[in-house]
Amino acid sequence: xxxxxxxxxxxxxxxxxxxxxxxxxxxxxxxxxxxxxxxxxxxxxxxxxxxxxxxxxxxxxxxxxxxxxxxxxxxxxxxxxxxxxxxxxxxxxxxxxxxxxxxxxxxxxxxxxxxxxxxxxxxxxxxxxxxxxxxxxxxxxxxxxxxxxxxxxxxxxxxxxxxxxxxxxxxxxxxxxxxxxxxxxxxxxxxxxxxxxxxxxxxxxxxxxxxxxxxxxxxxxxxxxxxxxxxxxxxxxxxxxxxxxxxxxxxxxxxxxxxxxxxxxxxxxxxxxxxxxxxxxxxxxxxxxxxxxxxxxxxxxxxxxxxxxxxxxxxxxxxxxxxxxxxxxxxxxxxxxxxxxxxxxxxxxxxxxxxxxxxxxxxxxxxxxxxxxxxxxxxxxxxxxxxxxxxxxxxxxxxxxxxxxxxxxxxxxxxxxxxxxxxxxxxxxxxxxxxxxxxxxxxx
Amino acid sequence: xxxxxxxxxxxxxxxxxxxxxxxxxxxxxxxxxxxxxxxxxxxxxxxxxxxxxxxxxxxxxxxxxxxxxxxxxxxxxxxxxxxxxxxxxxxxxxxxxxxxxxxxxxxxxxxxxxxxxxxxxxxxxxxxxxxxxxxxxxxxxxxxxxxxxxxxxxxxxxxxxxxxxxxxxxxxxxxxxxxxxxxxxxxxxxxxxxxxxxxxxxxxxxxxxxxxxxxxxxxxxxxxxxxxxxxxxxxxxxxxxxxxxxxxxxxxxxxxxxxxxxxxxxxxxxxxxxxxxxxxxxxxxxxxxxxxxxxxxxxxxxxxxxxxxxxxxxxxxxxxxxxxxxxxxxxxxxxxxxxxxxxxxxxxxxxxxxxxxxxxxxxxxxxxxxxxxxxxxxxxxxxxxxxxxxxxxxxxxxxxxxxxxxxxxxxxxxxxxxxxxxxxxxxxxxxxxxxxxxxxxxxxxxxxxxxxxxxxxxxxxxxxxxxxxxxxxxxxxxxxxxxxxxxxxxxxxxxxxxxxxxxxxxxxxxxxxxxxxxxxxxxxxxxxxxxxxxxxxxxxxxxxxxxxx
Numbered sequence: 001x002x003x004x005x006x007x008x009x010x011x012x013x014x015x016x017x018x019x020x021x022x023x024x025x026x027x028x029x030x031x032x033x034x035x036x037x038x039x040x041x042x043x044x045x046x047x048x049x050x051x052x053x054x055x056x057x058x059x060x061x062x063x064x065x066x067x068x069x070x071x072x073x074x075x076x077x078x079x080x081x082x083x084x085x086x087x088x089x090x091x092x093x094x095x096x097x098x099x100x101x102x103x104x105x106x107x108x109x110x111x112x113x114x115x116x117x118x119x120x121x122x123x124x125x126x127x128x129x130x131x132x133x134x135x136x137x138x139x140x141x142x143x144x145x146x147x148x149x150x151x152x153x154x155x156x157x158x159x160x161x162x163x164x165x166x167x168x169x170x171x172x173x174x175x176x177x178x179x180x181x182x183x184x185x186x187x188x189x190x191x192x193x194x195x196x197x198x199x200x201x202x203x204x205x206x207x208x209x210x211x212x213x214x215x216x217x218x219x220x221x222x223x224x225x226x227x228x229x230x231x232x233x234x235x236x237x238x239x240x241x242x243x244x245x246x247x248x249x250x251x252x253x254x255x256x257x258x259x260x261x262x263x264x265x266x267x268x269x270x271x272x273x274x275x276x277x278x279x280x281x282x283x284x285x286x287x288x289x290x291x292x293x294x295x296x297x298x299x300x301x302x303x304x305x306x307x308x309x310x311x312x313x314x315x316x317x318x319x320x321x322x323x324x325x326x327x328x329x330x331x332x333x334x335x336x337x338x339x340x341x342x343x344x345x346x347x348x349x350x351x352x353x354x355x356x357x358x359x360x361x362x363x364x365x366x367x368x369x370x371x372x373x374x375x376x377x378x379x380x381x382x383x384x385x386x387x388x389x390x391x392x393x394x395x396x397x398x399x400x401x402x403x404x405x406x407x408x409x410x411x412x413x414x415x416x417x418x419x420x421x422x423x424x425x426x427x428x429x430x431x432x433x434x435x436x437x438x439x440x441x442x443x444x
Numbered sequence: 445x446x447x448x449x450x451x452x453x454x455x456x457x458x459x460x461x462x463x464x465x466x467x468x469x470x471x472x473x474x475x476x477x478x479x480x481x482x483x484x485x486x487x488x489x490x491x492x493x494x495x496x497x498x499x500x501x502x503x504x505x506x507x508x509x510x511x512x513x514x515x516x517x518x519x520x521x522x523x524x525x526x527x528x529x530x531x532x533x534x535x536x537x538x539x540x541x542x543x544x545x546x547x548x549x550x551x552x553x554x555x556x557x558x559x560x561x562x563x564x565x566x567x568x569x570x571x572x573x574x575x576x577x578x579x580x581x582x583x584x585x586x587x588x589x590x591x592x593x594x595x596x597x598x599x600x601x602x603x604x605x606x607x608x609x610x611x612x613x614x615x616x617x618x619x620x621x622x623x624x625x626x627x628x629x630x631x632x633x634x635x636x637x638x639x640x641x642x643x644x645x646x647x648x649x650x651x652x653x654x655x656x657x658x659x660x661x662x663x664x665x666x667x668x669x670x671x672x673x674x675x676x677x678x679x680x681x682x683x684x685x686x687x688x689x690x691x692x693x694x695x696x697x698x699x700x701x702x703x704x705x706x707x708x709x710x711x712x713x714x715x716x717x718x719x720x721x722x723x724x725x726x727x728x729x730x731x732x733x734x735x736x737x738x739x740x741x742x743x744x745x746x747x748x749x750x751x752x753x754x755x756x757x758x759x760x761x762x763x764x765x766x767x768x769x770x771x772x773x774x775x776x777x778x779x780x781x782x783x784x785x786x787x788x789x790x791x792x793x794x795x796x797x798x799x800x801x802x803x804x805x806x807x808x809x810x811x812x813x814x815x816x817x818x819x820x821x822x823x824x825x826x827x828x829x830x831x832x833x834x835x836x837x838x839x840x841x842x843x844x845x846x847x848x849x850x851x852x853x854x855x856x857x858x859x860x861x862x863x864x865x866x867x868x869x870x871x872x873x874x875x876x877x878x879x880x881x882x883x884x885x886x887x888x889x890x891x892x893x894x895x896x897x898x899x900x901x902x903x904x905x906x907x908x909x910x911x912x913x914x915x916x917x918x919x920x921x922x923x924x925x926x927x928x929x930x931x932x933x934x935x936x937x938x939x940x941x942x943x944x945x946x947x948x949x950x951x952x953x954x955x956x957x958x959x960x961x962x963x964x965x966x967x968x969x970x971x972x973x974x975x976x977x978x979x980x981x982x983x984x985x986x987x988x989x990x991x992x993x
Contacts, residue, residue, distance in 0.1 A: 028970060092926075093878075128960025149972070150807035154960035156969035177624060177813040187803035187972045189810040200973040278447075329839060329874045 007211040007236040015043060018163075018207045022047055023054060028161045031144070031194060031206045033168050035233040036223065036386035037214020037355060040165055044142055045074045047163055051138050052082055052118040060121040061155055062142040065089075067353065068121050069096035071142065075119065076102045085114030087122035087130070128154035135160050141193065142166070146352065148173040149196040150189035164194055169227040169386075170352050171379035184416025195418065211236045214355050214389055218266025226430035227382040229422055237305050244358070244390045245310070247299030255291045258440040259298065262358070262391035269435040272442045274399035277367035280330040281397070284366055287442055288320055288395050289334035291360050292343055302357045302390050315342035317357040321384040322347055323364035323375060331362070348383040359388040363396035365428065371407045376424030385431060394435055401432050445646075448834035452641035460666030462640040462658040467830045468768035469761055471635050472627040472776040474568035478532050479504070479754050481572055481747045482579050484691040485512035486698050490586045492521055493693070493702075494743035497528050501755040506747075508740045510709050515601065522587060523604035530606055532567055533613055537787045539564040566628060566776070566783035569617050570758070572652045572689035572750050573633045579691045580629060581618030587611025588796040591984045599984065612796045616786045619797070623813055625775045625820035628783065632757045633689075639765060643668060651675055652753050653686040659760060687746040689753065701742055709735040768827035770887070775820075798982055803972040804965040811959040819956045826884055826954060835950065836871045843948040844869030846941045847920065853933075861935040863925050865947075866898055870918040873951060881949040885928055885939065889954035892923040923949070 021030045034040040044060070051058045062068045065088070072086050073096070083104050088094035090109045099105050106114060111130045114120045122130075124147055139159035141147065145166035172192055179190035186199035198204065212220050213236040220235035244263040250256035254270055262268030270291065272284055300313030311317075320335075320343060322328045328345045335343055344356070348364075361384045364375045374380075385392055404425055422430075445453075452463045476499050485491040494508040505528050509521045543562035546555050571577055588611030590603035621629040637649040642658035648671070649655050657670035677685040683701070684694050693702070712732040719725035767773075801809065825832045825841065835841040848866040853859035875881075879894040898920040929935035941947050966975045 125960065131961070150810055150962075151960065153803060153807050153969065153972050154962050156971040157963050157967065175810060175814060177810070177817050178622065179810055181622070182801065182806050182810075185800060185806065187806065189803070189807040193971075197971045200971065325874065326839065329872075333872075 005234060007234060010234075011039065011209065011211045011236070014207060014209055015039075015046070018043065019047060019050060021205045021207070022163045023050060025205060027201075027204050029197060029201060029204045030163045031198065031204055032163065032165045033206065033208040033231060034165060035169065035209065035212050035228055035231075036167060036382070037212045038209035038233065039211075039213055040142075040167065040209065041071065041074060043209065044071065044140055044165055045078055047140060048075060048119055049079055049082070051140075052079075056137045057116075058119045058138045058140065059127070059136040059159060060119060060140045060142065061124050061127055061147075062121065063124055063146055065095065065123055067142060068123055069099060072096075072099055072102070072105055072121055075121075076105060080104065082119065083117045085117040085120035087111055087114055087120055087126055089123075089126055124151045124155055127158060130155075130158060132158055138162065140165065143353070144194050144197075145192050146170060146173055147193040148175070148189065149187060149191045149193050152193035152196065153187075153189070164197060166194060168194070168231075169223075169379060169382045171349060171377065171383060180412075180414065183414035188417075208233075210234060213237075215386060216242045216266050216388075216390060219386065219388065219392065222267075222431065222434050223382065223386050226422065226427045226434075227378060227386075241305045242390055243303040243310075244313070245301050245303070247301070248297065253294075254440055254443040255287070255294045256298070258393055258438075259291065259294055261438050261440055262393045263300075265438050266391050267435055267438045268391065268393040269439045270393060270395045270442055271439050272366075272395070272397045274397055275367060276369045277397065279324055280326055281367045282330075283442075284362060284395055284397065285327070285330045285334045288331050288360055288362055289338050289340070291393055291395065292318060292320060292335060293338045293340055295358060295360075296340065300358070304389065311357075313357055315340070316344075319344040319346070319351065319354065319356040319359050319387060321351050321359055321361045321387065323362070323380060323384075327362055348380045351387055352383050354387055355389065356387055357390045359384070359392050361385065361392060361394045363394050363400065365400045365403060366396040368403065371403055371425075373411050373424070376428065378420070378422060378424045378427045381424070381427060381431060396435075401429065404428055404432075446834050446838055448837050449641055453643055456641055456658065456667065457643035460643075460668060461661060462642045462655075462667060464639065464764075464830065465637075465641045466639045466765065466824075466828050468828050469765035470638060470768055470772060470824050470827065471625075471630060472568075472767065472772050472779070473758065473761060474565070474627075477568040477570045477758070478529065479570045479751065480529075480576070480580070481689070481750045481754065482576060482583075482691045483693055483743060483747060484579060485509075486693060486695070488513065490582050491518065492583070492691075494521075494740075494747065495525065496744070496747040496751045497525065499532060501751075504748075504751055506740060506744050508736075508743045510736045510739045511706060511713075519604055519607065522583075522607045522610065526604070526606040526610040529610060529613070536563055536565050536567045536783065540784075561784065562777075563780050563784045563787065566780045568627060569629045570754060571629070571631055572754050573650055574631045575650075575691060576689070577618065577621050577629060577631050580614050580621075584611050584614030584616075584618050586985075588615050589799075589982055589984045596984070601987070608796065609790070612790065613786070615797050616782075620779070620782050622809075623782075624817040625823075626779050626782070626816075627776060628779045632754050635761065636757050639761065642671075644671060648675075652689040652750065652757070656753055656756060656760075660756075686749055689750045690747070693746060697742075697746060702739075705735065705739050705742055709739060711735075768824075771823040771827050775823075795982065802965050802976045803968050804962050807962055815956045815959065818952075822950070822952055822954050822956075825950065825952075832948065832950075835952075836873075839872055839874040840952055841948065841950040842867070842869045842871035842873040842921075843946065844871065844918070846943050846945045846947055849940060849943055852924070859933065861925075861929050861933065861940070863929075863935065863940050864895065865892070865923045865925060865941055866920055867923060867947060867949070868918055868920050872919075873921075873949075875921065875951070879951060880953075881923060881951055882954055883947055883949045884954065888928060890928040890939070891926045892949065893926055895922040895924050898922050 018032055048058060072084055075084055086095055086099055086105055086107045088109055108114050136159045139162040141162055141164045143166050144164040145168050175190040182188040187196050208231050210233050212233055215235055217235045217237055217239045224232045250260050258268040258270040270287055295318055301310035302313055303310040320331050325347055328347055331345045364380055452465055456463045478499050480497045482495040483493040485493045491512040492509055493512050496504040496506055498504040507521050507524050509517045511517055540561040541564050543560055544557045545560045547558045549556045587607050590608045591599045592605050593602035617629040620626050633650050633652050633655055636655050640659050642649055653674035654671035657674045658667035661667045661670040674686045682696050688694055712735045716728040716732050719728050825835045832841060844867045846865055847868045850864045852862050852864050854862045875894045881892050882889040925940055929939040968975050
């Protein structure tokens with residue numbers, strides 16, 4: 001007999017081990033891998049508060065201003081008395097106005113003016129311009145897998161030791177120019193910060209968070225198998241904990257049927273006839289918009305472990321994910337024509353770290369004649385397929401699995417680089433195979 | 445590929461001719477470039493077979509290695525190459541002008557202006573294709589760690605005196621070619637396909653003959669027909685009429701012509717070595733010379749068409765496209781700085797470029813190149829309405845007419861002008877809430893902020909709050925101008941667009957900010973392996989069995 005898996009206990013045990021290494025360990029760095037929705041931000045906030053309690057000056061490095069502001073708000077919520085410094089750029093509106101209401105958050109564009117505060121937070125880009133005589137004793141680097149090695153190089157002199165937290169399954173950082181000449185070097189500047197860090201410090205303690213609180217029981221096994229085959233994780237909730245129901249019954253159309261399928265099983269594939277299309281495939285874009293319109297019109301209600309009452313499925317709980325910015329723009333325009341405005345429509349890059357009840361995804365390979373490395377990238381599909389708490393609906397042209405089989409990867413092999421497993425080909429097939437079980441043909 | 449590039453290619457297929465992708469020339473072309481058409485030996489990396497090189501299109505230097513695996517002959521080839529290339533480089537090294545550069549004063553740590561020399565012009569190397577650029581890099585790598593007898597009397601196979609120096613220069617050219625927008629080393633196919641869109645794939649555009657066939661097809665023939673002929677047409681012996689631009693050669697040429705000729709050369713050489721008296725040797729020397737002449741003729745026959753094609757490409761670029769003014773010159777000035785910098789390093793006796801970059805150098809190069817890439821993309825759009833049209837089509841810029849200007853002021857103690865400008869445009873820019881947009885005002889970027897859509901034209905029942913919904917009537921969008929209006933309460937004359945003005949705003953920035961300050965290499969942090977340690981001069985490449993075949 002195996003013991004019943006207790007997600008809460010498993011997560012707490014992992015967190016305790018991480019905090020013990022961070023606060024009392026001897027290694028200069030601690031790396032934490034966190035699958036989607038595993039409580040990474042909660043961990044960062046908790047580690048920050050414990051370090052601050054221990055009287056150790058702390059700097060936090062995040063990747064975007066939105067992430068920085070979000071962390072500041074979370075810290076202030078947990079510990080309103082904690083003196084926090086928000087280091088920002090000298091542009092107009094450099095930070096979220098909500099920070100102005102927090103009495104213990106000091107904001108400045110100059111690091112010197114924030115000296116002595118328990119915690120100072122900023123983006124990697126801003127930290128890169130900071131000079132200090134005395135390095136911080138501790139740092140937390142958030143979203144470290146999305147940070148490029150060269151930007152870690154610019155800030156690593158600012159701290160003595162650091163906790164690196166991130167999701168290895170999300171999008172790798174990229175460079176806008178070729179970087180093949182450094183491929184295989186341990187400090188390849190275009191690689192992720194964690195890759196470089198571990199190449200030079202292989203003995204650092206590495207932890208992982210074992211439970212996803214976001215992904216429902218229907219999604220966690222697929223995402224874990226397809227994208228994290230060697231570091232599996234579980235869902236924190238069971239199949240019966242979450243429910244999505246609609247007040248208005250289905251009208252029998254493709255969009256309605258796929259919504260019902262997704263509400264029931266957590267996944268839905270709305271399949272359009274096979275066709276090679278431009279990136280902004282008008283039919284697929286319209287299908288995405290129609291699904292969103294119907295999701296709103298049908299009076300959805302989401303029940304979860306968070307409360308006993310069902311929460312209405314409102315526009316802010318739905319997001320649309322695409323691979324390209326012009327696709328996002330086309331979806332936004334199509335939604336506007338249907339009178340829908342408040343929906344988040346963004347690319348995978350910008351949806352990283354976000355969470356919704358239902359997501360509608362335009363499949364990156366839909367309608368394409370070729371499978372390029374960009375469209376095959378595991379991280380892209382992983383981000384798009386792991387933003388939801390209840391259901392994910394994928395809109396796609398038929399024939400993607402044939403495309404995958406017809407076009408083997410042509411990327412040159414670089415000596416000395418770590419081959420990433422699973423590759424995009426494998427992961428795409430795994431996801432498609434699962435989606436095929438929830439296929440609904442497009443019938444407007 | 446951008447939408448406009450796809451459309452241009454479709455149009456090229458339709459019309460049978462390459463379509464212009466630019467209205468001005470975005471790369472600097474020297475008045476006296478050095479054209480270099482190298483050939484390599486199949487099956488062996490970095491074993492040159494020969495080359496045409498020179499600055500005079502009617503009188504190229506033909507350099508040939510009759511037995512490419514013989515290292516002495518290879519060194520002789522490289523020495524000859526050095527005798528052509530280095531004097532060409534030297535002619536640019538001496539003419540200098542005074543310039544200023546910001547440097548950190550080692551004593552005070554402050555940034556100070558220093559008077560330095562800047563070469564008035566820089567050399568420019570032109571190779572037929574991108575593979576040629578890689579070959580320049582490979583030749584550079586194979587030469588720069590060689591040792592001459594002067595440098596190391598012990599070395600068993602000393603290189604001719606100027607060969608390591610040539611290696612350092614070719615390495616510099618190859619490395620500089622990785623910087624977007626640089627023109628020290630250009631591949632003709634890259635430059636041509638930047639300015640024309642053909643009806644074939646970008647991979648096929650790597651064939652210089654096919655590319656030129658699309659751009660300037662012979663009378664009465666379409667680009668597609670001419671390109672196909674350039675790729676495939678063979679004579680009765682089965683040899684390509686237009687040999688590939690190299691450095692790789694056609695296998696049919698290797699097997700049927702080159703290999704037998706090299707065999708004859710080898711036999712003649714063995715026979716000469718075995719000659720027993722002077723008379724016999726004289727005879728056999730004649731055979732050897734004849735065999736060598738044959739190989740020279742073969743190499744010339746494969747390189748000359750490419751040589752002419754490169755010059756033809758230069759003619760097309762010079763005659764059809766005027767150089768895009770200030771920005772191209774500005775980028776060429778950076779090439780001149782790069783050239784001057786390397787000249788100074790060579791003069792100062794610094795060691796050759798290391799085999800691998802250290803962590804800090806690699807990161808600096810990457811961020812510099814990314815900055816150059818962004819700068820290049822912005823500058824090309826600003827220099828060229830056709831390039832800008834592509835950005836507008838992609839939703840990254842918009843052009844239109846000013847329909848209204850309302851004066852407004854910022855809040856605060858000293859209100860500054862923040863006029864609201866309404867622009868009517870047919871473009872569909874991807875404007876987010878409060879997105880920043882920029883226009884060029886006297887060569888400097890002026891920033892404005894997107895306020896919202898005023899009303900949507902051409903469609904009823906849409907209040908415009910929802911975004912650009914107009915199908916054909918265009919949209920009215922309101923911008924708040926933010927800067928470049930002077931210090932006074934009233935904006936300076938000409939700094940605010942007026943009603944009826946045509947304006948073009950971009951969503952991308954025109955100038956690039958400097959990147960993060962990286963540590964000095966000796967302060968490389970623990971995350972990146974710590975300091976690389978004392979720099980030791982790199983050892984020469986060790987000899988391998990392949991070196992002494």
